[in-house]
Each structure stands twice: as structure tokens, then as C-alpha cells.
Amino acid sequence: MNAISIANKVKSGEIKATDIINDYLDRIKEKDKKINAFLEVFADSALKKAEEIDLKVAQKKPVGTLAGVPVAIKDNMLYKNHRMTCASKILENYISPYSATAVEKLLEEDAVIIGRTNMDEFAMGSSTENSAFKNTKNPLNEKHVPGGSSGGSAAAVAATMALISLGSDTGGSIRQPAAFCGVYGLKPTYGSVSRYGLAAFASSLDQIGCFTNNPEDMKLAFSVISGHDKKDSTSSILQQTEKKFDIKAIKIGIPKEPFMEGLEPKIKEEFLLTIQKLKNLGASMLDISLPNTQYALPTYYIIASGEASSNLGRYDGTRYGLNSKKADSLINFYKLSRGEGFGPEVKRRIMLGTYSLSAGYYDDYYIKAQKIRTLIKNDFKKAFTEIDIILTPTTPTTAFKFGDKLKNPISMYLSDIFTIPASLAGVCAVSAPCKNKTEAGLSVGMQFTSNHFNETSLFSILGLLSD
Amino acid sequence: MSDLQTVIGLEIHLQLKTKTKMFCACAQTSQEAKANSSICPVCTSQPGALPVINKKAVELGSKAALAINCTIAPYSIFARKNYFYPDLPKSYQISQFEKPLAQRGHIKIKTPDGEKLISITRAHLEEDAGKSLHSIGSKNLEHTLIDLNRAGIPLLEIVSEPDINSPEEAYTYLTELKKTMKWIEVSNCDMEKGELRCDVNISLKPKEAVELGKKVEIKNLNSFKAVKDSIVYEIARQTNIIKNGETVLSDTRLWNDKEEKTYSMRSKETANDYRYFPEPDLIALKLSDEYSSEIKNSLGELPHRKKARFIKQYALNDYDANLLTANKNLSSYFENCVELGGEPKISANLIATELMGRLNANKLEIKDSPIIPQYIAELAQLLKSEKISATISKQVLDKIWEKPTSPKELIEASEMSQVSDENQIREWAKEALDKNPKAIEDFKSGNEKAIGPIMGMIMKKSKGKANPKITSSIIKELIQG
Numbered sequence: 001m002n003a004i005s006i007a008n009k010v011k012s013g014e015i016k017a018t019d020i021i022n023d024y025l026d027r028i029k030e031k032d033k034k035i036n037a038f039l040e041v042f043a044d045s046a047l048k049k050a051e052e053i054d055l056k057v058a059q060k061k062p063v064g065t066l067a068g069v070p071v072a073i074k075d076n077m078l079y080k081n082h083r084m085t086c087a088s089k090i091l092e093n094y095i096s097p098y099s100a101t102a103v104e105k106l107l108e109e110d111a112v113i114i115g116r117t118n119m120d121e122f123a124m125g126s127s128t129e130n131s132a133f134k135n136t137k138n139p140l141n142e143k144h145v146p147g148g149s150s151g152g153s154a155a156a157v158a159a160t161m162a163l164i165s166l167g168s169d170t171g172g173s174i175r176q177p178a179a180f181c182g183v184y185g186l187k188p189t190y191g192s193v194s195r196y197g198l199a200a201f202a203s204s205l206d207q208i209g210c211f212t213n214n215p216e217d218m219k220l221a222f223s224v225i226s227g228h229d230k231k232d233s234t235s236s237i238l239q240q241t242e243k244k245f246d247i248k249a250i251k252i253g254i255p256k257e258p259f260m261e262g263l264e265p266k267i268k269e270e271f272l273l274t275i276q277k278l279k280n281l282g283a284s285m286l287d288i289s290l291p292n293t294q295y296a297l298p299t300y301y302i303i304a305s306g307e308a309s310s311n312l313g314r315y316d317g318t319r320y321g322l323n324s325k326k327a328d329s330l331i332n333f334y335k336l337s338r339g340e341g342f343g344p345e346v347k348r349r350i351m352l353g354t355y356s357l358s359a360g361y362y363d364d365y366y367i368k369a370q371k372i373r374t375l376i377k378n379d380f381k382k383a384f385t386e387i388d389i390i391l392t393p394t395t396p397t398t399a400f401k402f403g404d405k406l407k408n409p410i411s412m413y414l415s416d417i418f419t420i421p422a423s424l425a426g427v428c429a430v431s432a433p434c435k436n437k438t439e440a441g442l443s444v445g446m447q448f449t450s451n452h453f454n455e456t457s458l459f460s461i462l463g464l465l466s467d
Numbered sequence: 468m469s470d471l472q473t474v475i476g477l478e479i480h481l482q483l484k485t486k487t488k489m490f491c492a493c494a495q496t497s498q499e500a501k502a503n504s505s506i507c508p509v510c511t512s513q514p515g516a517l518p519v520i521n522k523k524a525v526e527l528g529s530k531a532a533l534a535i536n537c538t539i540a541p542y543s544i545f546a547r548k549n550y551f552y553p554d555l556p557k558s559y560q561i562s563q564f565e566k567p568l569a570q571r572g573h574i575k576i577k578t579p580d581g582e583k584l585i586s587i588t589r590a591h592l593e594e595d596a597g598k599s600l601h602s603i604g605s606k607n608l609e610h611t612l613i614d615l616n617r618a619g620i621p622l623l624e625i626v627s628e629p630d631i632n633s634p635e636e637a638y639t640y641l642t643e644l645k646k647t648m649k650w651i652e653v654s655n656c657d658m659e660k661g662e663l664r665c666d667v668n669i670s671l672k673p674k675e676a677v678e679l680g681k682k683v684e685i686k687n688l689n690s691f692k693a694v695k696d697s698i699v700y701e702i703a704r705q706t707n708i709i710k711n712g713e714t715v716l717s718d719t720r721l722w723n724d725k726e727e728k729t730y731s732m733r734s735k736e737t738a739n740d741y742r743y744f745p746e747p748d749l750i751a752l753k754l755s756d757e758y759s760s761e762i763k764n765s766l767g768e769l770p771h772r773k774k775a776r777f778i779k780q781y782a783l784n785d786y787d788a789n790l791l792t793a794n795k796n797l798s799s800y801f802e803n804c805v806e807l808g809g810e811p812k813i814s815a816n817l818i819a820t821e822l823m824g825r826l827n828a829n830k831l832e833i834k835d836s837p838i839i840p841q842y843i844a845e846l847a848q849l850l851k852s853e854k855i856s857a858t859i860s861k862q863v864l865d866k867i868w869e870k871p872t873s874p875k876e877l878i879e880a881s882e883m884s885q886v887s888d889e890n891q892i893r894e895w896a897k898e899a900l901d902k903n904p905k906a907i908e909d910f911k912s913g914n915e916k917a918i919g920p921i922m923g924m925i926m927k928k929s930k931g932k933a934n935p936k937i938t939s940s941i942i943k944e945l946i947q948g
Binding site for chain 1 (some may be wrong): 512516744
């Protein structure tokens with residue numbers, strides 16, 4: 001069952017929200033011992049919310065569009081009076097004093113927040129192995145990583161421990177784990193979902209999105225969480241582009257860049273198969289070029305790390321979070337608290353970012369990266385004057401094994417090579433699972449990228465492909 | 468050795484009078500408010516909290532910048548200034564760096580050599596930090612306490628060019644700036660409350676040299692006097708160093724009010740690298756030409772313009788014109804008097820000496836004056852038409868201060884009007900002269916002042932009602948026969 005039909009049945013009184021939630025809680029209890037998708041299950045507040053919904057239905061009061069739908073949230077979104085850790089020791093005991101706008105919107109539509117999911121610490125990573133607490137396993141093959149940084153949210157939906165989950169995507173953190181776990185993952189247009197209440201990694205790139213098992217639920221979830229928010233100055237007042245969708249009028253661009261070479265054979269096979277399917281549906285395929293995307297990876301790491309080095313300054317142990325008891329001076333208090341609280345990848349990025357913002361290096365790194373970012377944006381702008389959607393694989397490889405890339409940060413960073421350009425350009429992109437699995441049972445994801453505020457056309461094309 | 472020239476630039480921080488903070492909806496509270504009683508997720512920097520620009524702060528900042536003749540940038544951006552300190556919750560201050568709100572202004576000041584323009588480099592918006600409490604009274608605390616009520620309060624930083632060359636010029640510049648800012652009601656400018664803060668950048672160089680000397684920054688200045696005194700001290704200190712053939716160290720120094728000395732806090736060479744970069748949580752501030760001109764129009768007549776007009780239009784002297792443009796209420800009180808028929812110079816005099824004296828003695832503001840402009844206008848008319856003497860006018864003021872009444876009615880009712888009847892005055896004068904033969908001798912031998920005591924006696928006899936002009940001429944007439 002998908003989210004829409006569950007919500008409809010709850011609304012009509014055909015099934016009870018409490019039954020659904022109990023069902024999901026049982027399933028989590030059974031499955032998550034192995035998968036470890038959740039850092040915490042909010043059983044009490046979830047059941048309380050479900051009872052409220054059932055009461056409303058019984059009293060014939062209106063209920064929301066997500067009535068009784070179990071939703072998991074990534075552990076970097078605030079849910080009032082619930083713990084939020086960013087999978088970091090520094091926030092191990094942090095209780096949210098308010099709720100994120102996206103969470104509030106879910107609750108307003110009577111979704112049930114069922115728990116918070118594992119992730120790479122502060123969303124930095126591509127395998128969820130950077131969590132300070134535990135490793136999440138890929139439900140398709142437990143020897144493999146679920147991807148990251150929203151690995152827990154992807155695994156929760158893949159193992160049907162939630163119908164919808166929220167993730168955050170800064171350079172691919174929704175799309176890459178979606179591809180690895182065989183689910184749908186949406187990174188919306190920058191500015192379409194409020195970032196208020198999302199613990200920031202890189203402010204100019206972070207975007208909340210969702211995981212689902214089908215395009216319809218994705219469309220519904222997106223319609224709930226998106227929209228202008230006065231509390232987020234970068235949230236846009238622009239609406240979805242209204243355009244009648246006709247696949248025969250759709251032009252799909254295939255980038256002819258060097259990084260398209262060297263794909264894993266199975267991914268190449270599925271990629272060609274998808275092109276064929278789209279042709280069969282009547283779409284026209286065009287070769288395009290996004291010449292500056294070859295610099296996307298270093299550009300991304302300079303901008304994202306620079307912003308992160310500043311955003312994570314607030315975790316200083318003074319007002320909340322881990323603070324060292326051993327310090328004998330203010331400077332040591334900072335050094336010890338942050339030294340004990342942050343994991344190695346977070347430290348690496350803070351140092352990288354601090355360096356690139358420093359006097360004498362700022363122009364050569366940060367400013368230069370911003371200039372290249374503009375060039376990349378222009379590449380997309382130009383491409384979208386000729387085509388409607390860009391098709392690439394989501395990742396160059398399928399899910400790798402635990403420990404495979406942990407020792408080599410660069411090889412880990414390369415797993416986001418296809419997803420980072422859209423993040424830098426701020427456009428919307430989605431990863432959709434292909435039907436055929438690898439011999440290891442792993443999934444392949446295809447990435448569809450469209451122009452700003454054009455998510456609707458992505459949902460339409462995914463709908464056609466999934467039929 | 469050639470003469471040394473002092474070169475000073477001032478950095479002013481003005482606390483803007485908004486209801487709420489710069490980037491959140493928390494109220495601005497007074498210093499007396501309970502610690503941490505006006506805080507929220509944004510100003511305590513909880514994870515996920517985001518800043519939203521306070522439009523009123525932009526308006527007040529623009530107003531201030533335009534009042535000191537700056538140009539408002541059509542496009543300005545906020546930037547993060549990164550440093551760690553416990554009273555800085557985000558570990559960065561949101562400020563403006565490369566593209567400030569406003570640039571290129573000036574303030575005109577009066578110097579002994581005439582008028583001088585002090586150029587303003589820039590004016591930019593930023594948020595205040597919180598307050599660290601290390602001790603209570605003389606008792607040192609075991610832990611530092613942090614109060615975040617002040618964190619996020621909007622500030623406007625106004626940076627001058629190094630155009631100031633003496634402690635007096637710095638003082639005048641500050642006075643002029645404060646007067647203007649209070650006038651347009653963008654800040655209360657109370658230095659003791661930290662609503663106006665001033666850092667001094669000072670260096671000395673040989674008069675003919677083009678290149679500036681080593682810059683020293685002075686902080687912790689709690690009054691205009693401290694600014695002046697610290698500059699005097701620094702000039703002496705630096706002159707001494709240079710005269711001894713040594714070089715001044717570029718450092719940041721703290722002014723110690725009690726010892727009247729500056730002490731080095733840190734060397735400029737070891738200064739923080741603030742790693743400024745554009746604030747990605749905020750979009751650029753775009754202000755149209757229409758917005759600028761609308762605010763410019765709302766400024767009205769600024770004090771220095773008003774003062775010039777008072778001198779020209781009402782023939783006031785510089786002192787009175789300056790005094791009457793000290794604040795908006797006072798100047799409109801004065802102009803009300805004139806509109807109600809009070810002769811300008813007489814009204815100005817009545818306000819400047821008589822009314823202000825009484826207000827100051829009672830610690831009252833002009834807006835709380837029991838004497839309304841109508842009464843001053845009437846008094847001025849009575850004086851002008853010589854119906855009453857200056858002495859009587861003082862008595863009238865005393866009476867109406869206690870019990871607000873129309874002076875005209877009071878005079879009519881109490882027969883306090885001036886006596887101009889020559890026969891009556893002659894009678895009083897004869898009586899007085901009879902009792903003072905010595906005064907007659909003195910006057911005759913050339914001492915004009917000798918008629919003073921005679922005048923005094925007549926005034927006493929007439930209860931101050933004798934017309935002084937007529938009285939004086941009658942006395943002279945009687946003496947000279």
C-alpha cells in the first residue's frame with residue numbers, strides 16, 4: 001500500500017491510524033535489529049498522534065492528507081521535545097526546543113513521525129559510516145552500505161519501516177542512498193522546502209527532500225513539505241512551473257562529459273535501457289554538454305566545507321551539547337569539547353573550510369569556487385533552453401561494501417560525482433530505481449534533473465516509467 | 468625634528484531603536500531586564516535556526532546613513548565575521564563587509580579655523596554580541612555568566628575617514644553625530660548604556676608626510692570625555708616614543724578611566740583572521756532609489772540646517788540658535804512661540820535663559836514644561852510693547868511656573884503692567900535722589916554707574932513696575948537739572 005491509499009483509508013475510517021502505527025512499530029522492532037536505520041523510534045509520541053487522528057476521524061473532524069502515514073525523519077531535523085543528534089557525540093543529549101518547518105507541515109497534515117534515522121555525522125559522508133553511533137545496513141544486501149548521508153532514511157523506506165522519510169541533500173545525500181537502497185529520492189529545487197529547523201551543513205546547498213517507494217507518494221510528500229517560509233530568507237516565493245506534460249514533447253539531454261565513461265557495467269546497461277524506454281515512450285534524446293561540471297567536485301568541497309566550518313562553530317559546548325570537563329582555559333575548553341565531540345570526517349571538513357576562508361587563501365579558493373559555481377549554473381541554464389530533463393546515472397557504482405572507501409576520502413567523495421552538479425546549480429533532481437537488480441541483489445538508480453521549480457515534470461516522467 | 472600631526476579616525480557603533488532584534492522577533496530589553504529573558508532559538512543559535520532581516524533596522528540604518536550624507540547602496544550584502552567567544556552564540560557575527568549598506572558621507576564640524584568636513588567611509592548594519600559577566604561588584608565569579616538579551620540587537624557601525632586632527636575635533640564630531648542621530652530618532656545614543664560606542668584609531672606622522680604612521684586602536688571608551696582624554700594621552704605617549712627615536716607599536720589599547728591611561732590589549736599582528744564570507748542564510752539587501760529618496764524625504768530639516776535658518780530668519784545669535792536646535796522638541800517649542808506672535812529674539816531669550824533654567828533645575832524636559840509656548844509668546848509680546856519690564860517678566864514666569872496661567876490675563880488682573888507714567892516715576896525718583904546725595908556727586912563727577920543704586924531703589928518702590936528706559940532718563944534729567 002502506498003501513502004495515499006493509507007491516508008484515504010484512515011480518513012474514511014476503514015482502518016485505524018493506531019493499527020497502522022502499531023503495525024509499523026512491530027515491523028521496526030523486528031527488522032531494525034539488523035538494519036539499524038533508526039537512531040530512535042518515537043513510539044510514544046507516534047501512538048499519541050495516531051490516537052488523535054483516530055479521534056478526529058471518529059468525531060467526523062477533517063484530517064490531513066497524510067493521515068496516519070508513518071514518516072521517518074533524518075536526525076538533523078528538529079522535532080520539538082525530541083532528541084536530535086546529527087549522529088554526533090557533540091549533540092548526543094540535545095533535545096529540540098522547536099520543530100523544523102518541514103516537520104510542522106508533516107504534522108499539520110496528520111503524518112505520524114515514527115522516529116529519527118541514522119546518518120553520516122552532520123550529513124558529511126556517502127555511506128552513513130561516519131555516524132558516531134552505528135552502521136546502517138543496506139536492506140538489499142546487508143554486507144553493503146546504504147549510501148549517505150541520509151542512509152538511515154533510505155533504508156527505512158526500502159525495508160518498509162516507514163512509508164515516507166525525510167532526508168537532506170547537500171551534494172547527493174538523498175539521491176545517492178536512494179540509488180543504493182532501490183527507492184525514490186528527491187532533492188527539490190533550492191529554496192522550495194524551508195531549511196528552518198534543519199541543522200545546517202552548507203547553507204547554500206542544503207535542501208530537505210524525501211524518500212518514497214513510488215512517484216505518487218513522492219509527489220504528495222513534496223506538496224506537503226514545500227512552500228515559502230518567512231523563517232527561511234532563502235526560501236522562494238516562486239511556485240511550480242505549470243506546464244502540461246506530454247512525453248512526446250519532452251526533450252531529454254544526455255551529457256557527453258568524460259565522467260560519463262568508466263561506469264560500472266550494470267549501471268551502463270541500465271542507463272542504456274532507460275534511454276531506450278524513454279525513446280519508446282516517445283521522448284526525444286539529445287546530446288548536451290555541461291563543460292564546467294568537470295570542476296564540480298572540488299568546487300563543491302570548497303564551498304560546502306567553507307560554509308560548514310562556520311555553521312558548525314556554534315557547537316562550542318557553551319549553551320548546549322558536549323562540553324569538556326577537563327579544560328583549564330577557554331581555548332582548551334573549545335579544543336577539548338570540539339575535539340571530543342566531532343568525528344574525523346567532520347574535523348577534516350572544518351579544517352578544509354577554515355583554510356579556504358582564511359586571509360590569503362580566500363580569493364584563490366572560496367572566491368574562485370564561487371565563480372566556477374556560477375559557470376556551472378550557467379551550463380544548466382543554457383542546457384535547459386534546449387532540453388527539459390537531463391538523464392544520468394545517480395552514481396558511478398552500486399552500493400559498496402562496509403569499509404571499502406572509509407580509508408580513502410577522495411574515492412568516497414567521487415561517489416557523488418553525478419549528484420553534485422545539480423546541487424551547485426540549485427535545480428531539482430530525483431533518483432529513481434531501475435527494475436533489474438545486480439547479482440548481489442543491489443539496485444541501480446537513474447537521476448533525472450530538471451530546471452528550478454519543475455519537480456512536477458519529474459514526477460510525471462517517473463510515473464510513466466514505473467507503469 | 469619636524470612637527471607631528473595627529474591623524475584620527477572614529478568607529479562608532481549605534482544601537483538602533485527598533486522594537487525587536489536584528490534577525491529575530493525577540494524584544495529589545497532594557498539593561499535592567501532579567502538576564503536571558505529575551506532570547507529565542509535564533510539569537511541563542513540553536514541548530515537549524517535561521518536569521519531574518521529586521522526591516523525596521525534597515526529603515527533606521529538607512530535613515531541614519533542618509534542624515535550624515537551617505538549614499539545607500541542599491542545592493543548590499545551581509546557577511547559572517549567568524550570568531551569564537553562565549554557571548555557570541557553562532558561563533559560568527561552577522562555583519563556587512565565588502566558591500567555595506569551605505570558609503571561616502573560627511574559631517575560638518577566647527578573648528579577654531581572655521582568649518583571642516585569629516586568624511587564618512589561607510590555605514591553598515593550588524594548584530595550585537597551578548598554580555599559576559601566575569602564578576603559581580605568586586606567579587607570575581609568562579610564561572611563566567613552569559614546574558615544573551617543583548618545578542619542580536621541591531622547596530623549601525625559608522626566609520627569615518629582619518630580626517631580628524633585633534634581631541635577637540637573628535638569631541639565635536641561625536642557631539643554633532645549624536646545630536647543628529649537623536650534628532651532623527653534612530654538611537655537614544657546613551658553612551659553609558661552602550662547605545663553609542665566609539666573606538667578611536669589614532670596615529671602620528673610628520674606634518675608634511677603623506678603616509679600615515681603606525682595605527683593604534685583605543686577601545687573601552689565610555690564617554691565623550693574619555694574619548695577626548697584618551698586621545699590627549701595617546702598623543703603624548705606616541706609623541707614621546709617618536710621623539711625618543713623609537714617606533715610606535717601597532718596595537719589595540721584599552722582606556723582605563725580611573726588611571727587615565729591606555730594599556731595595550733593585543734598587538735595588531737596577532738589579530739584574529741575573521742574569515743569573512745557572504746552570509747549564505749540571507750539574500751542580498753536590495754534597496755531601490757525610491758526607497759532611499761522616500762527615507763531622505765522623511766528626515767525633515769536636520770539640526771545643522773535648522774540652526775542656520777534660525778540665525779538667518781530670526782536673527783538669533785549662534786549660541787541661542789545652537790541651544791534651540793539641541794533637540795527637536797525644543798526647536799519646535801521655539802517655533803511655536805514665534806508662530807503664536809512671540810518676537811523671535813525675545814522668545815529665544817526667554818526660552819534659553821528663563822525657561823531652560825527652570826526646566827534644568829527641576830530635571831524636566833521641554834515636552835514636560837508647565838509653561839506652554841502660548842505663554843512665552845504672550846510674555847514676549849508684553850516685553851516687546853514694554854507693558855512689563857524684564858524684572859516683572861521673571862516674576863510672571865515664577866507665578867505661571869507654579870500655576871499655569873496666561874501671562875496677559877495675569878498682568879491685567881494683578882496690575883503688574885509696567886508704569887510709564889512720567890509724573891509717578893518722577894515722584895519716585897525725587898524720593899530716591901533725596902536719600903542718595905552721594906550718588907548725585909558721583910554721577911556728576913563722571914561715574915555713570917552711580918545711577919544703579921537709584922534705579923534699584925525706584926524698582927523696589929515700584930515693585931519692579933517702573934519702565935526702566937523712562938526711569939533712567941528721568942533720573943539723568945533730575946541730576947543734571
